[in-house]
Amino acid sequence: MKASDCKNLLFTFFLLTVLPFANYAQQSDVLLTNSQAFEVEAYKDIDGTPYYFEKWQQGKVFSKAAKDNEEQLYLLNFNGFTKSFEVRKDGRFITLDEKFYDKITIETEEEGQPKTLLFKTNAHPIYKSRFMKVVFEGTDFVVLQDFQKRLVEREKKSYDSGTVKIQEFGDNTSYYLVKGKKAKAFKLKKKAILGVLKSQGTALKDYVKKHKLKLNKESELVQIMSYFEQLNHPNSTVASNDN
Numbered sequence: 001m002k003a004s005d006c007k008n009l010l011f012t013f014f015l016l017t018v019l020p021f022a023n024y025a026q027q028s029d030v031l032l033t034n035s036q037a038f039e040v041e042a043y044k045d046i047d048g049t050p051y052y053f054e055k056w057q058q059g060k061v062f063s064k065a066a067k068d069n070e071e072q073l074y075l076l077n078f079n080g081f082t083k084s085f086e087v088r089k090d091g092r093f094i095t096l097d098e099k100f101y102d103k104i105t106i107e108t109e110e111e112g113q114p115k116t117l118l119f120k121t122n123a124h125p126i127y128k129s130r131f132m133k134v135v136f137e138g139t140d141f142v143v144l145q146d147f148q149k150r151l152v153e154r155e156k157k158s159y160d161s162g163t164v165k166i167q168e169f170g171d172n173t174s175y176y177l178v179k180g181k182k183a184k185a186f187k188l189k190k191k192a193i194l195g196v197l198k199s200q201g202t203a204l205k206d207y208v209k210k211h212k213l214k215l216n217k218e219s220e221l222v223q224i225m226s227y228f229e230q231l232n233h234p235n236s237t238v239a240s241n242d243n
Contacts, residue, residue: 043081047168050081050149056088059106061096076104078119080149081169083130085119098129111219125181132176136222138229139236141179143221148172175221190215193224200231 043050060071075088076096085096085104104119118134123144133145152170155163176183177196186192190208193215197204207213207227213220230239 043169045167046151047166048149048170050079050169052078052080052147053106053108057106057108059104061085061087061101062103062105064100064102071105076106078131078147080147080173081151083148085131098131104131124176124178125183135175135218136225136229136238138225138238139233141177143225144176144178144183145218146174146176148174188216188218188221193221197224197228200228203231204228 056075056077058073059076061074061076062071076085078085079095082095084098087094087096098121102121106117106119108115108117119131120134121131122128123132123134123142124130124146127146130146133147134142135145136143148171149169150172151167153165153167156166157163173188174185175188176185178184184196186196190213194201194204194208204224204227208215208224211223213224215221215224226239229236233239
């Protein structure tokens with residue numbers, strides 16, 4: 001075999017073995033190459049927390065680049081101030097780049113019950129790149145939670161100087177009823193929720209009264225949305241049968 005042929009053979013072997021592995025490595029951890037590290041102590045002088053979870057959670061991150069929507073397990077939390085997921089990996093804190101991911105699932109507990117939380121991009125017709133939590137999926141609509149924190153300033157009593165101004169994180173979370181290309185925003189309040197469900201207003205008001213719902217908790221929001229689904233689609237498998 002000629003020396004030139006041998007070199008070509010070795011080069012071909014390199015392309016067939018090393019490059020696919022490099023491509024897989026890039027796909028399997030896009031997180032580290034396309035995201036930005038952030039300062040852990042960034043919020044130490046601000047009262048409260050911008051995070052969704054009190055403790056960081058193990059979650060599955062589904063990459064758009066990986067084949068078959070392969071998931072990767074990371075320790076993460078959602079920052080309502082920056083409106084993005086943050087990941088702890090190899091001693092680093094990293095802001096996840098939403099462009100490279102479809103969804104995130106987290107196994108946790110809510111009100112003492114095990115629950116799988118689903119966060120998705122492209123769920124809202126306008127804020128397509130933002131991760132939002134899927135609260136309820138009906139036949140022709142979806143309810144999303146847009147978890148947000150805003151920075152506010154208030155006065156606090158001080159024994160030394162009377163009062164001092166401090167910064168703290170205030171809740172600015174909204175919910176959306178998304179149907180087709182339209183999204184209606186509402187807060188977690190009875191009047192606001194019934195206001196976006198006017199098509200079944202009378203039946204829903206009777207249901208709320210019967211079950212003594214305050215509609216100020218997400219579990220009750222899911223309950224009323226499930227009944228709304230039942231009214232519109234009686235044979236739906238996700239509809240509530242609790243009349």
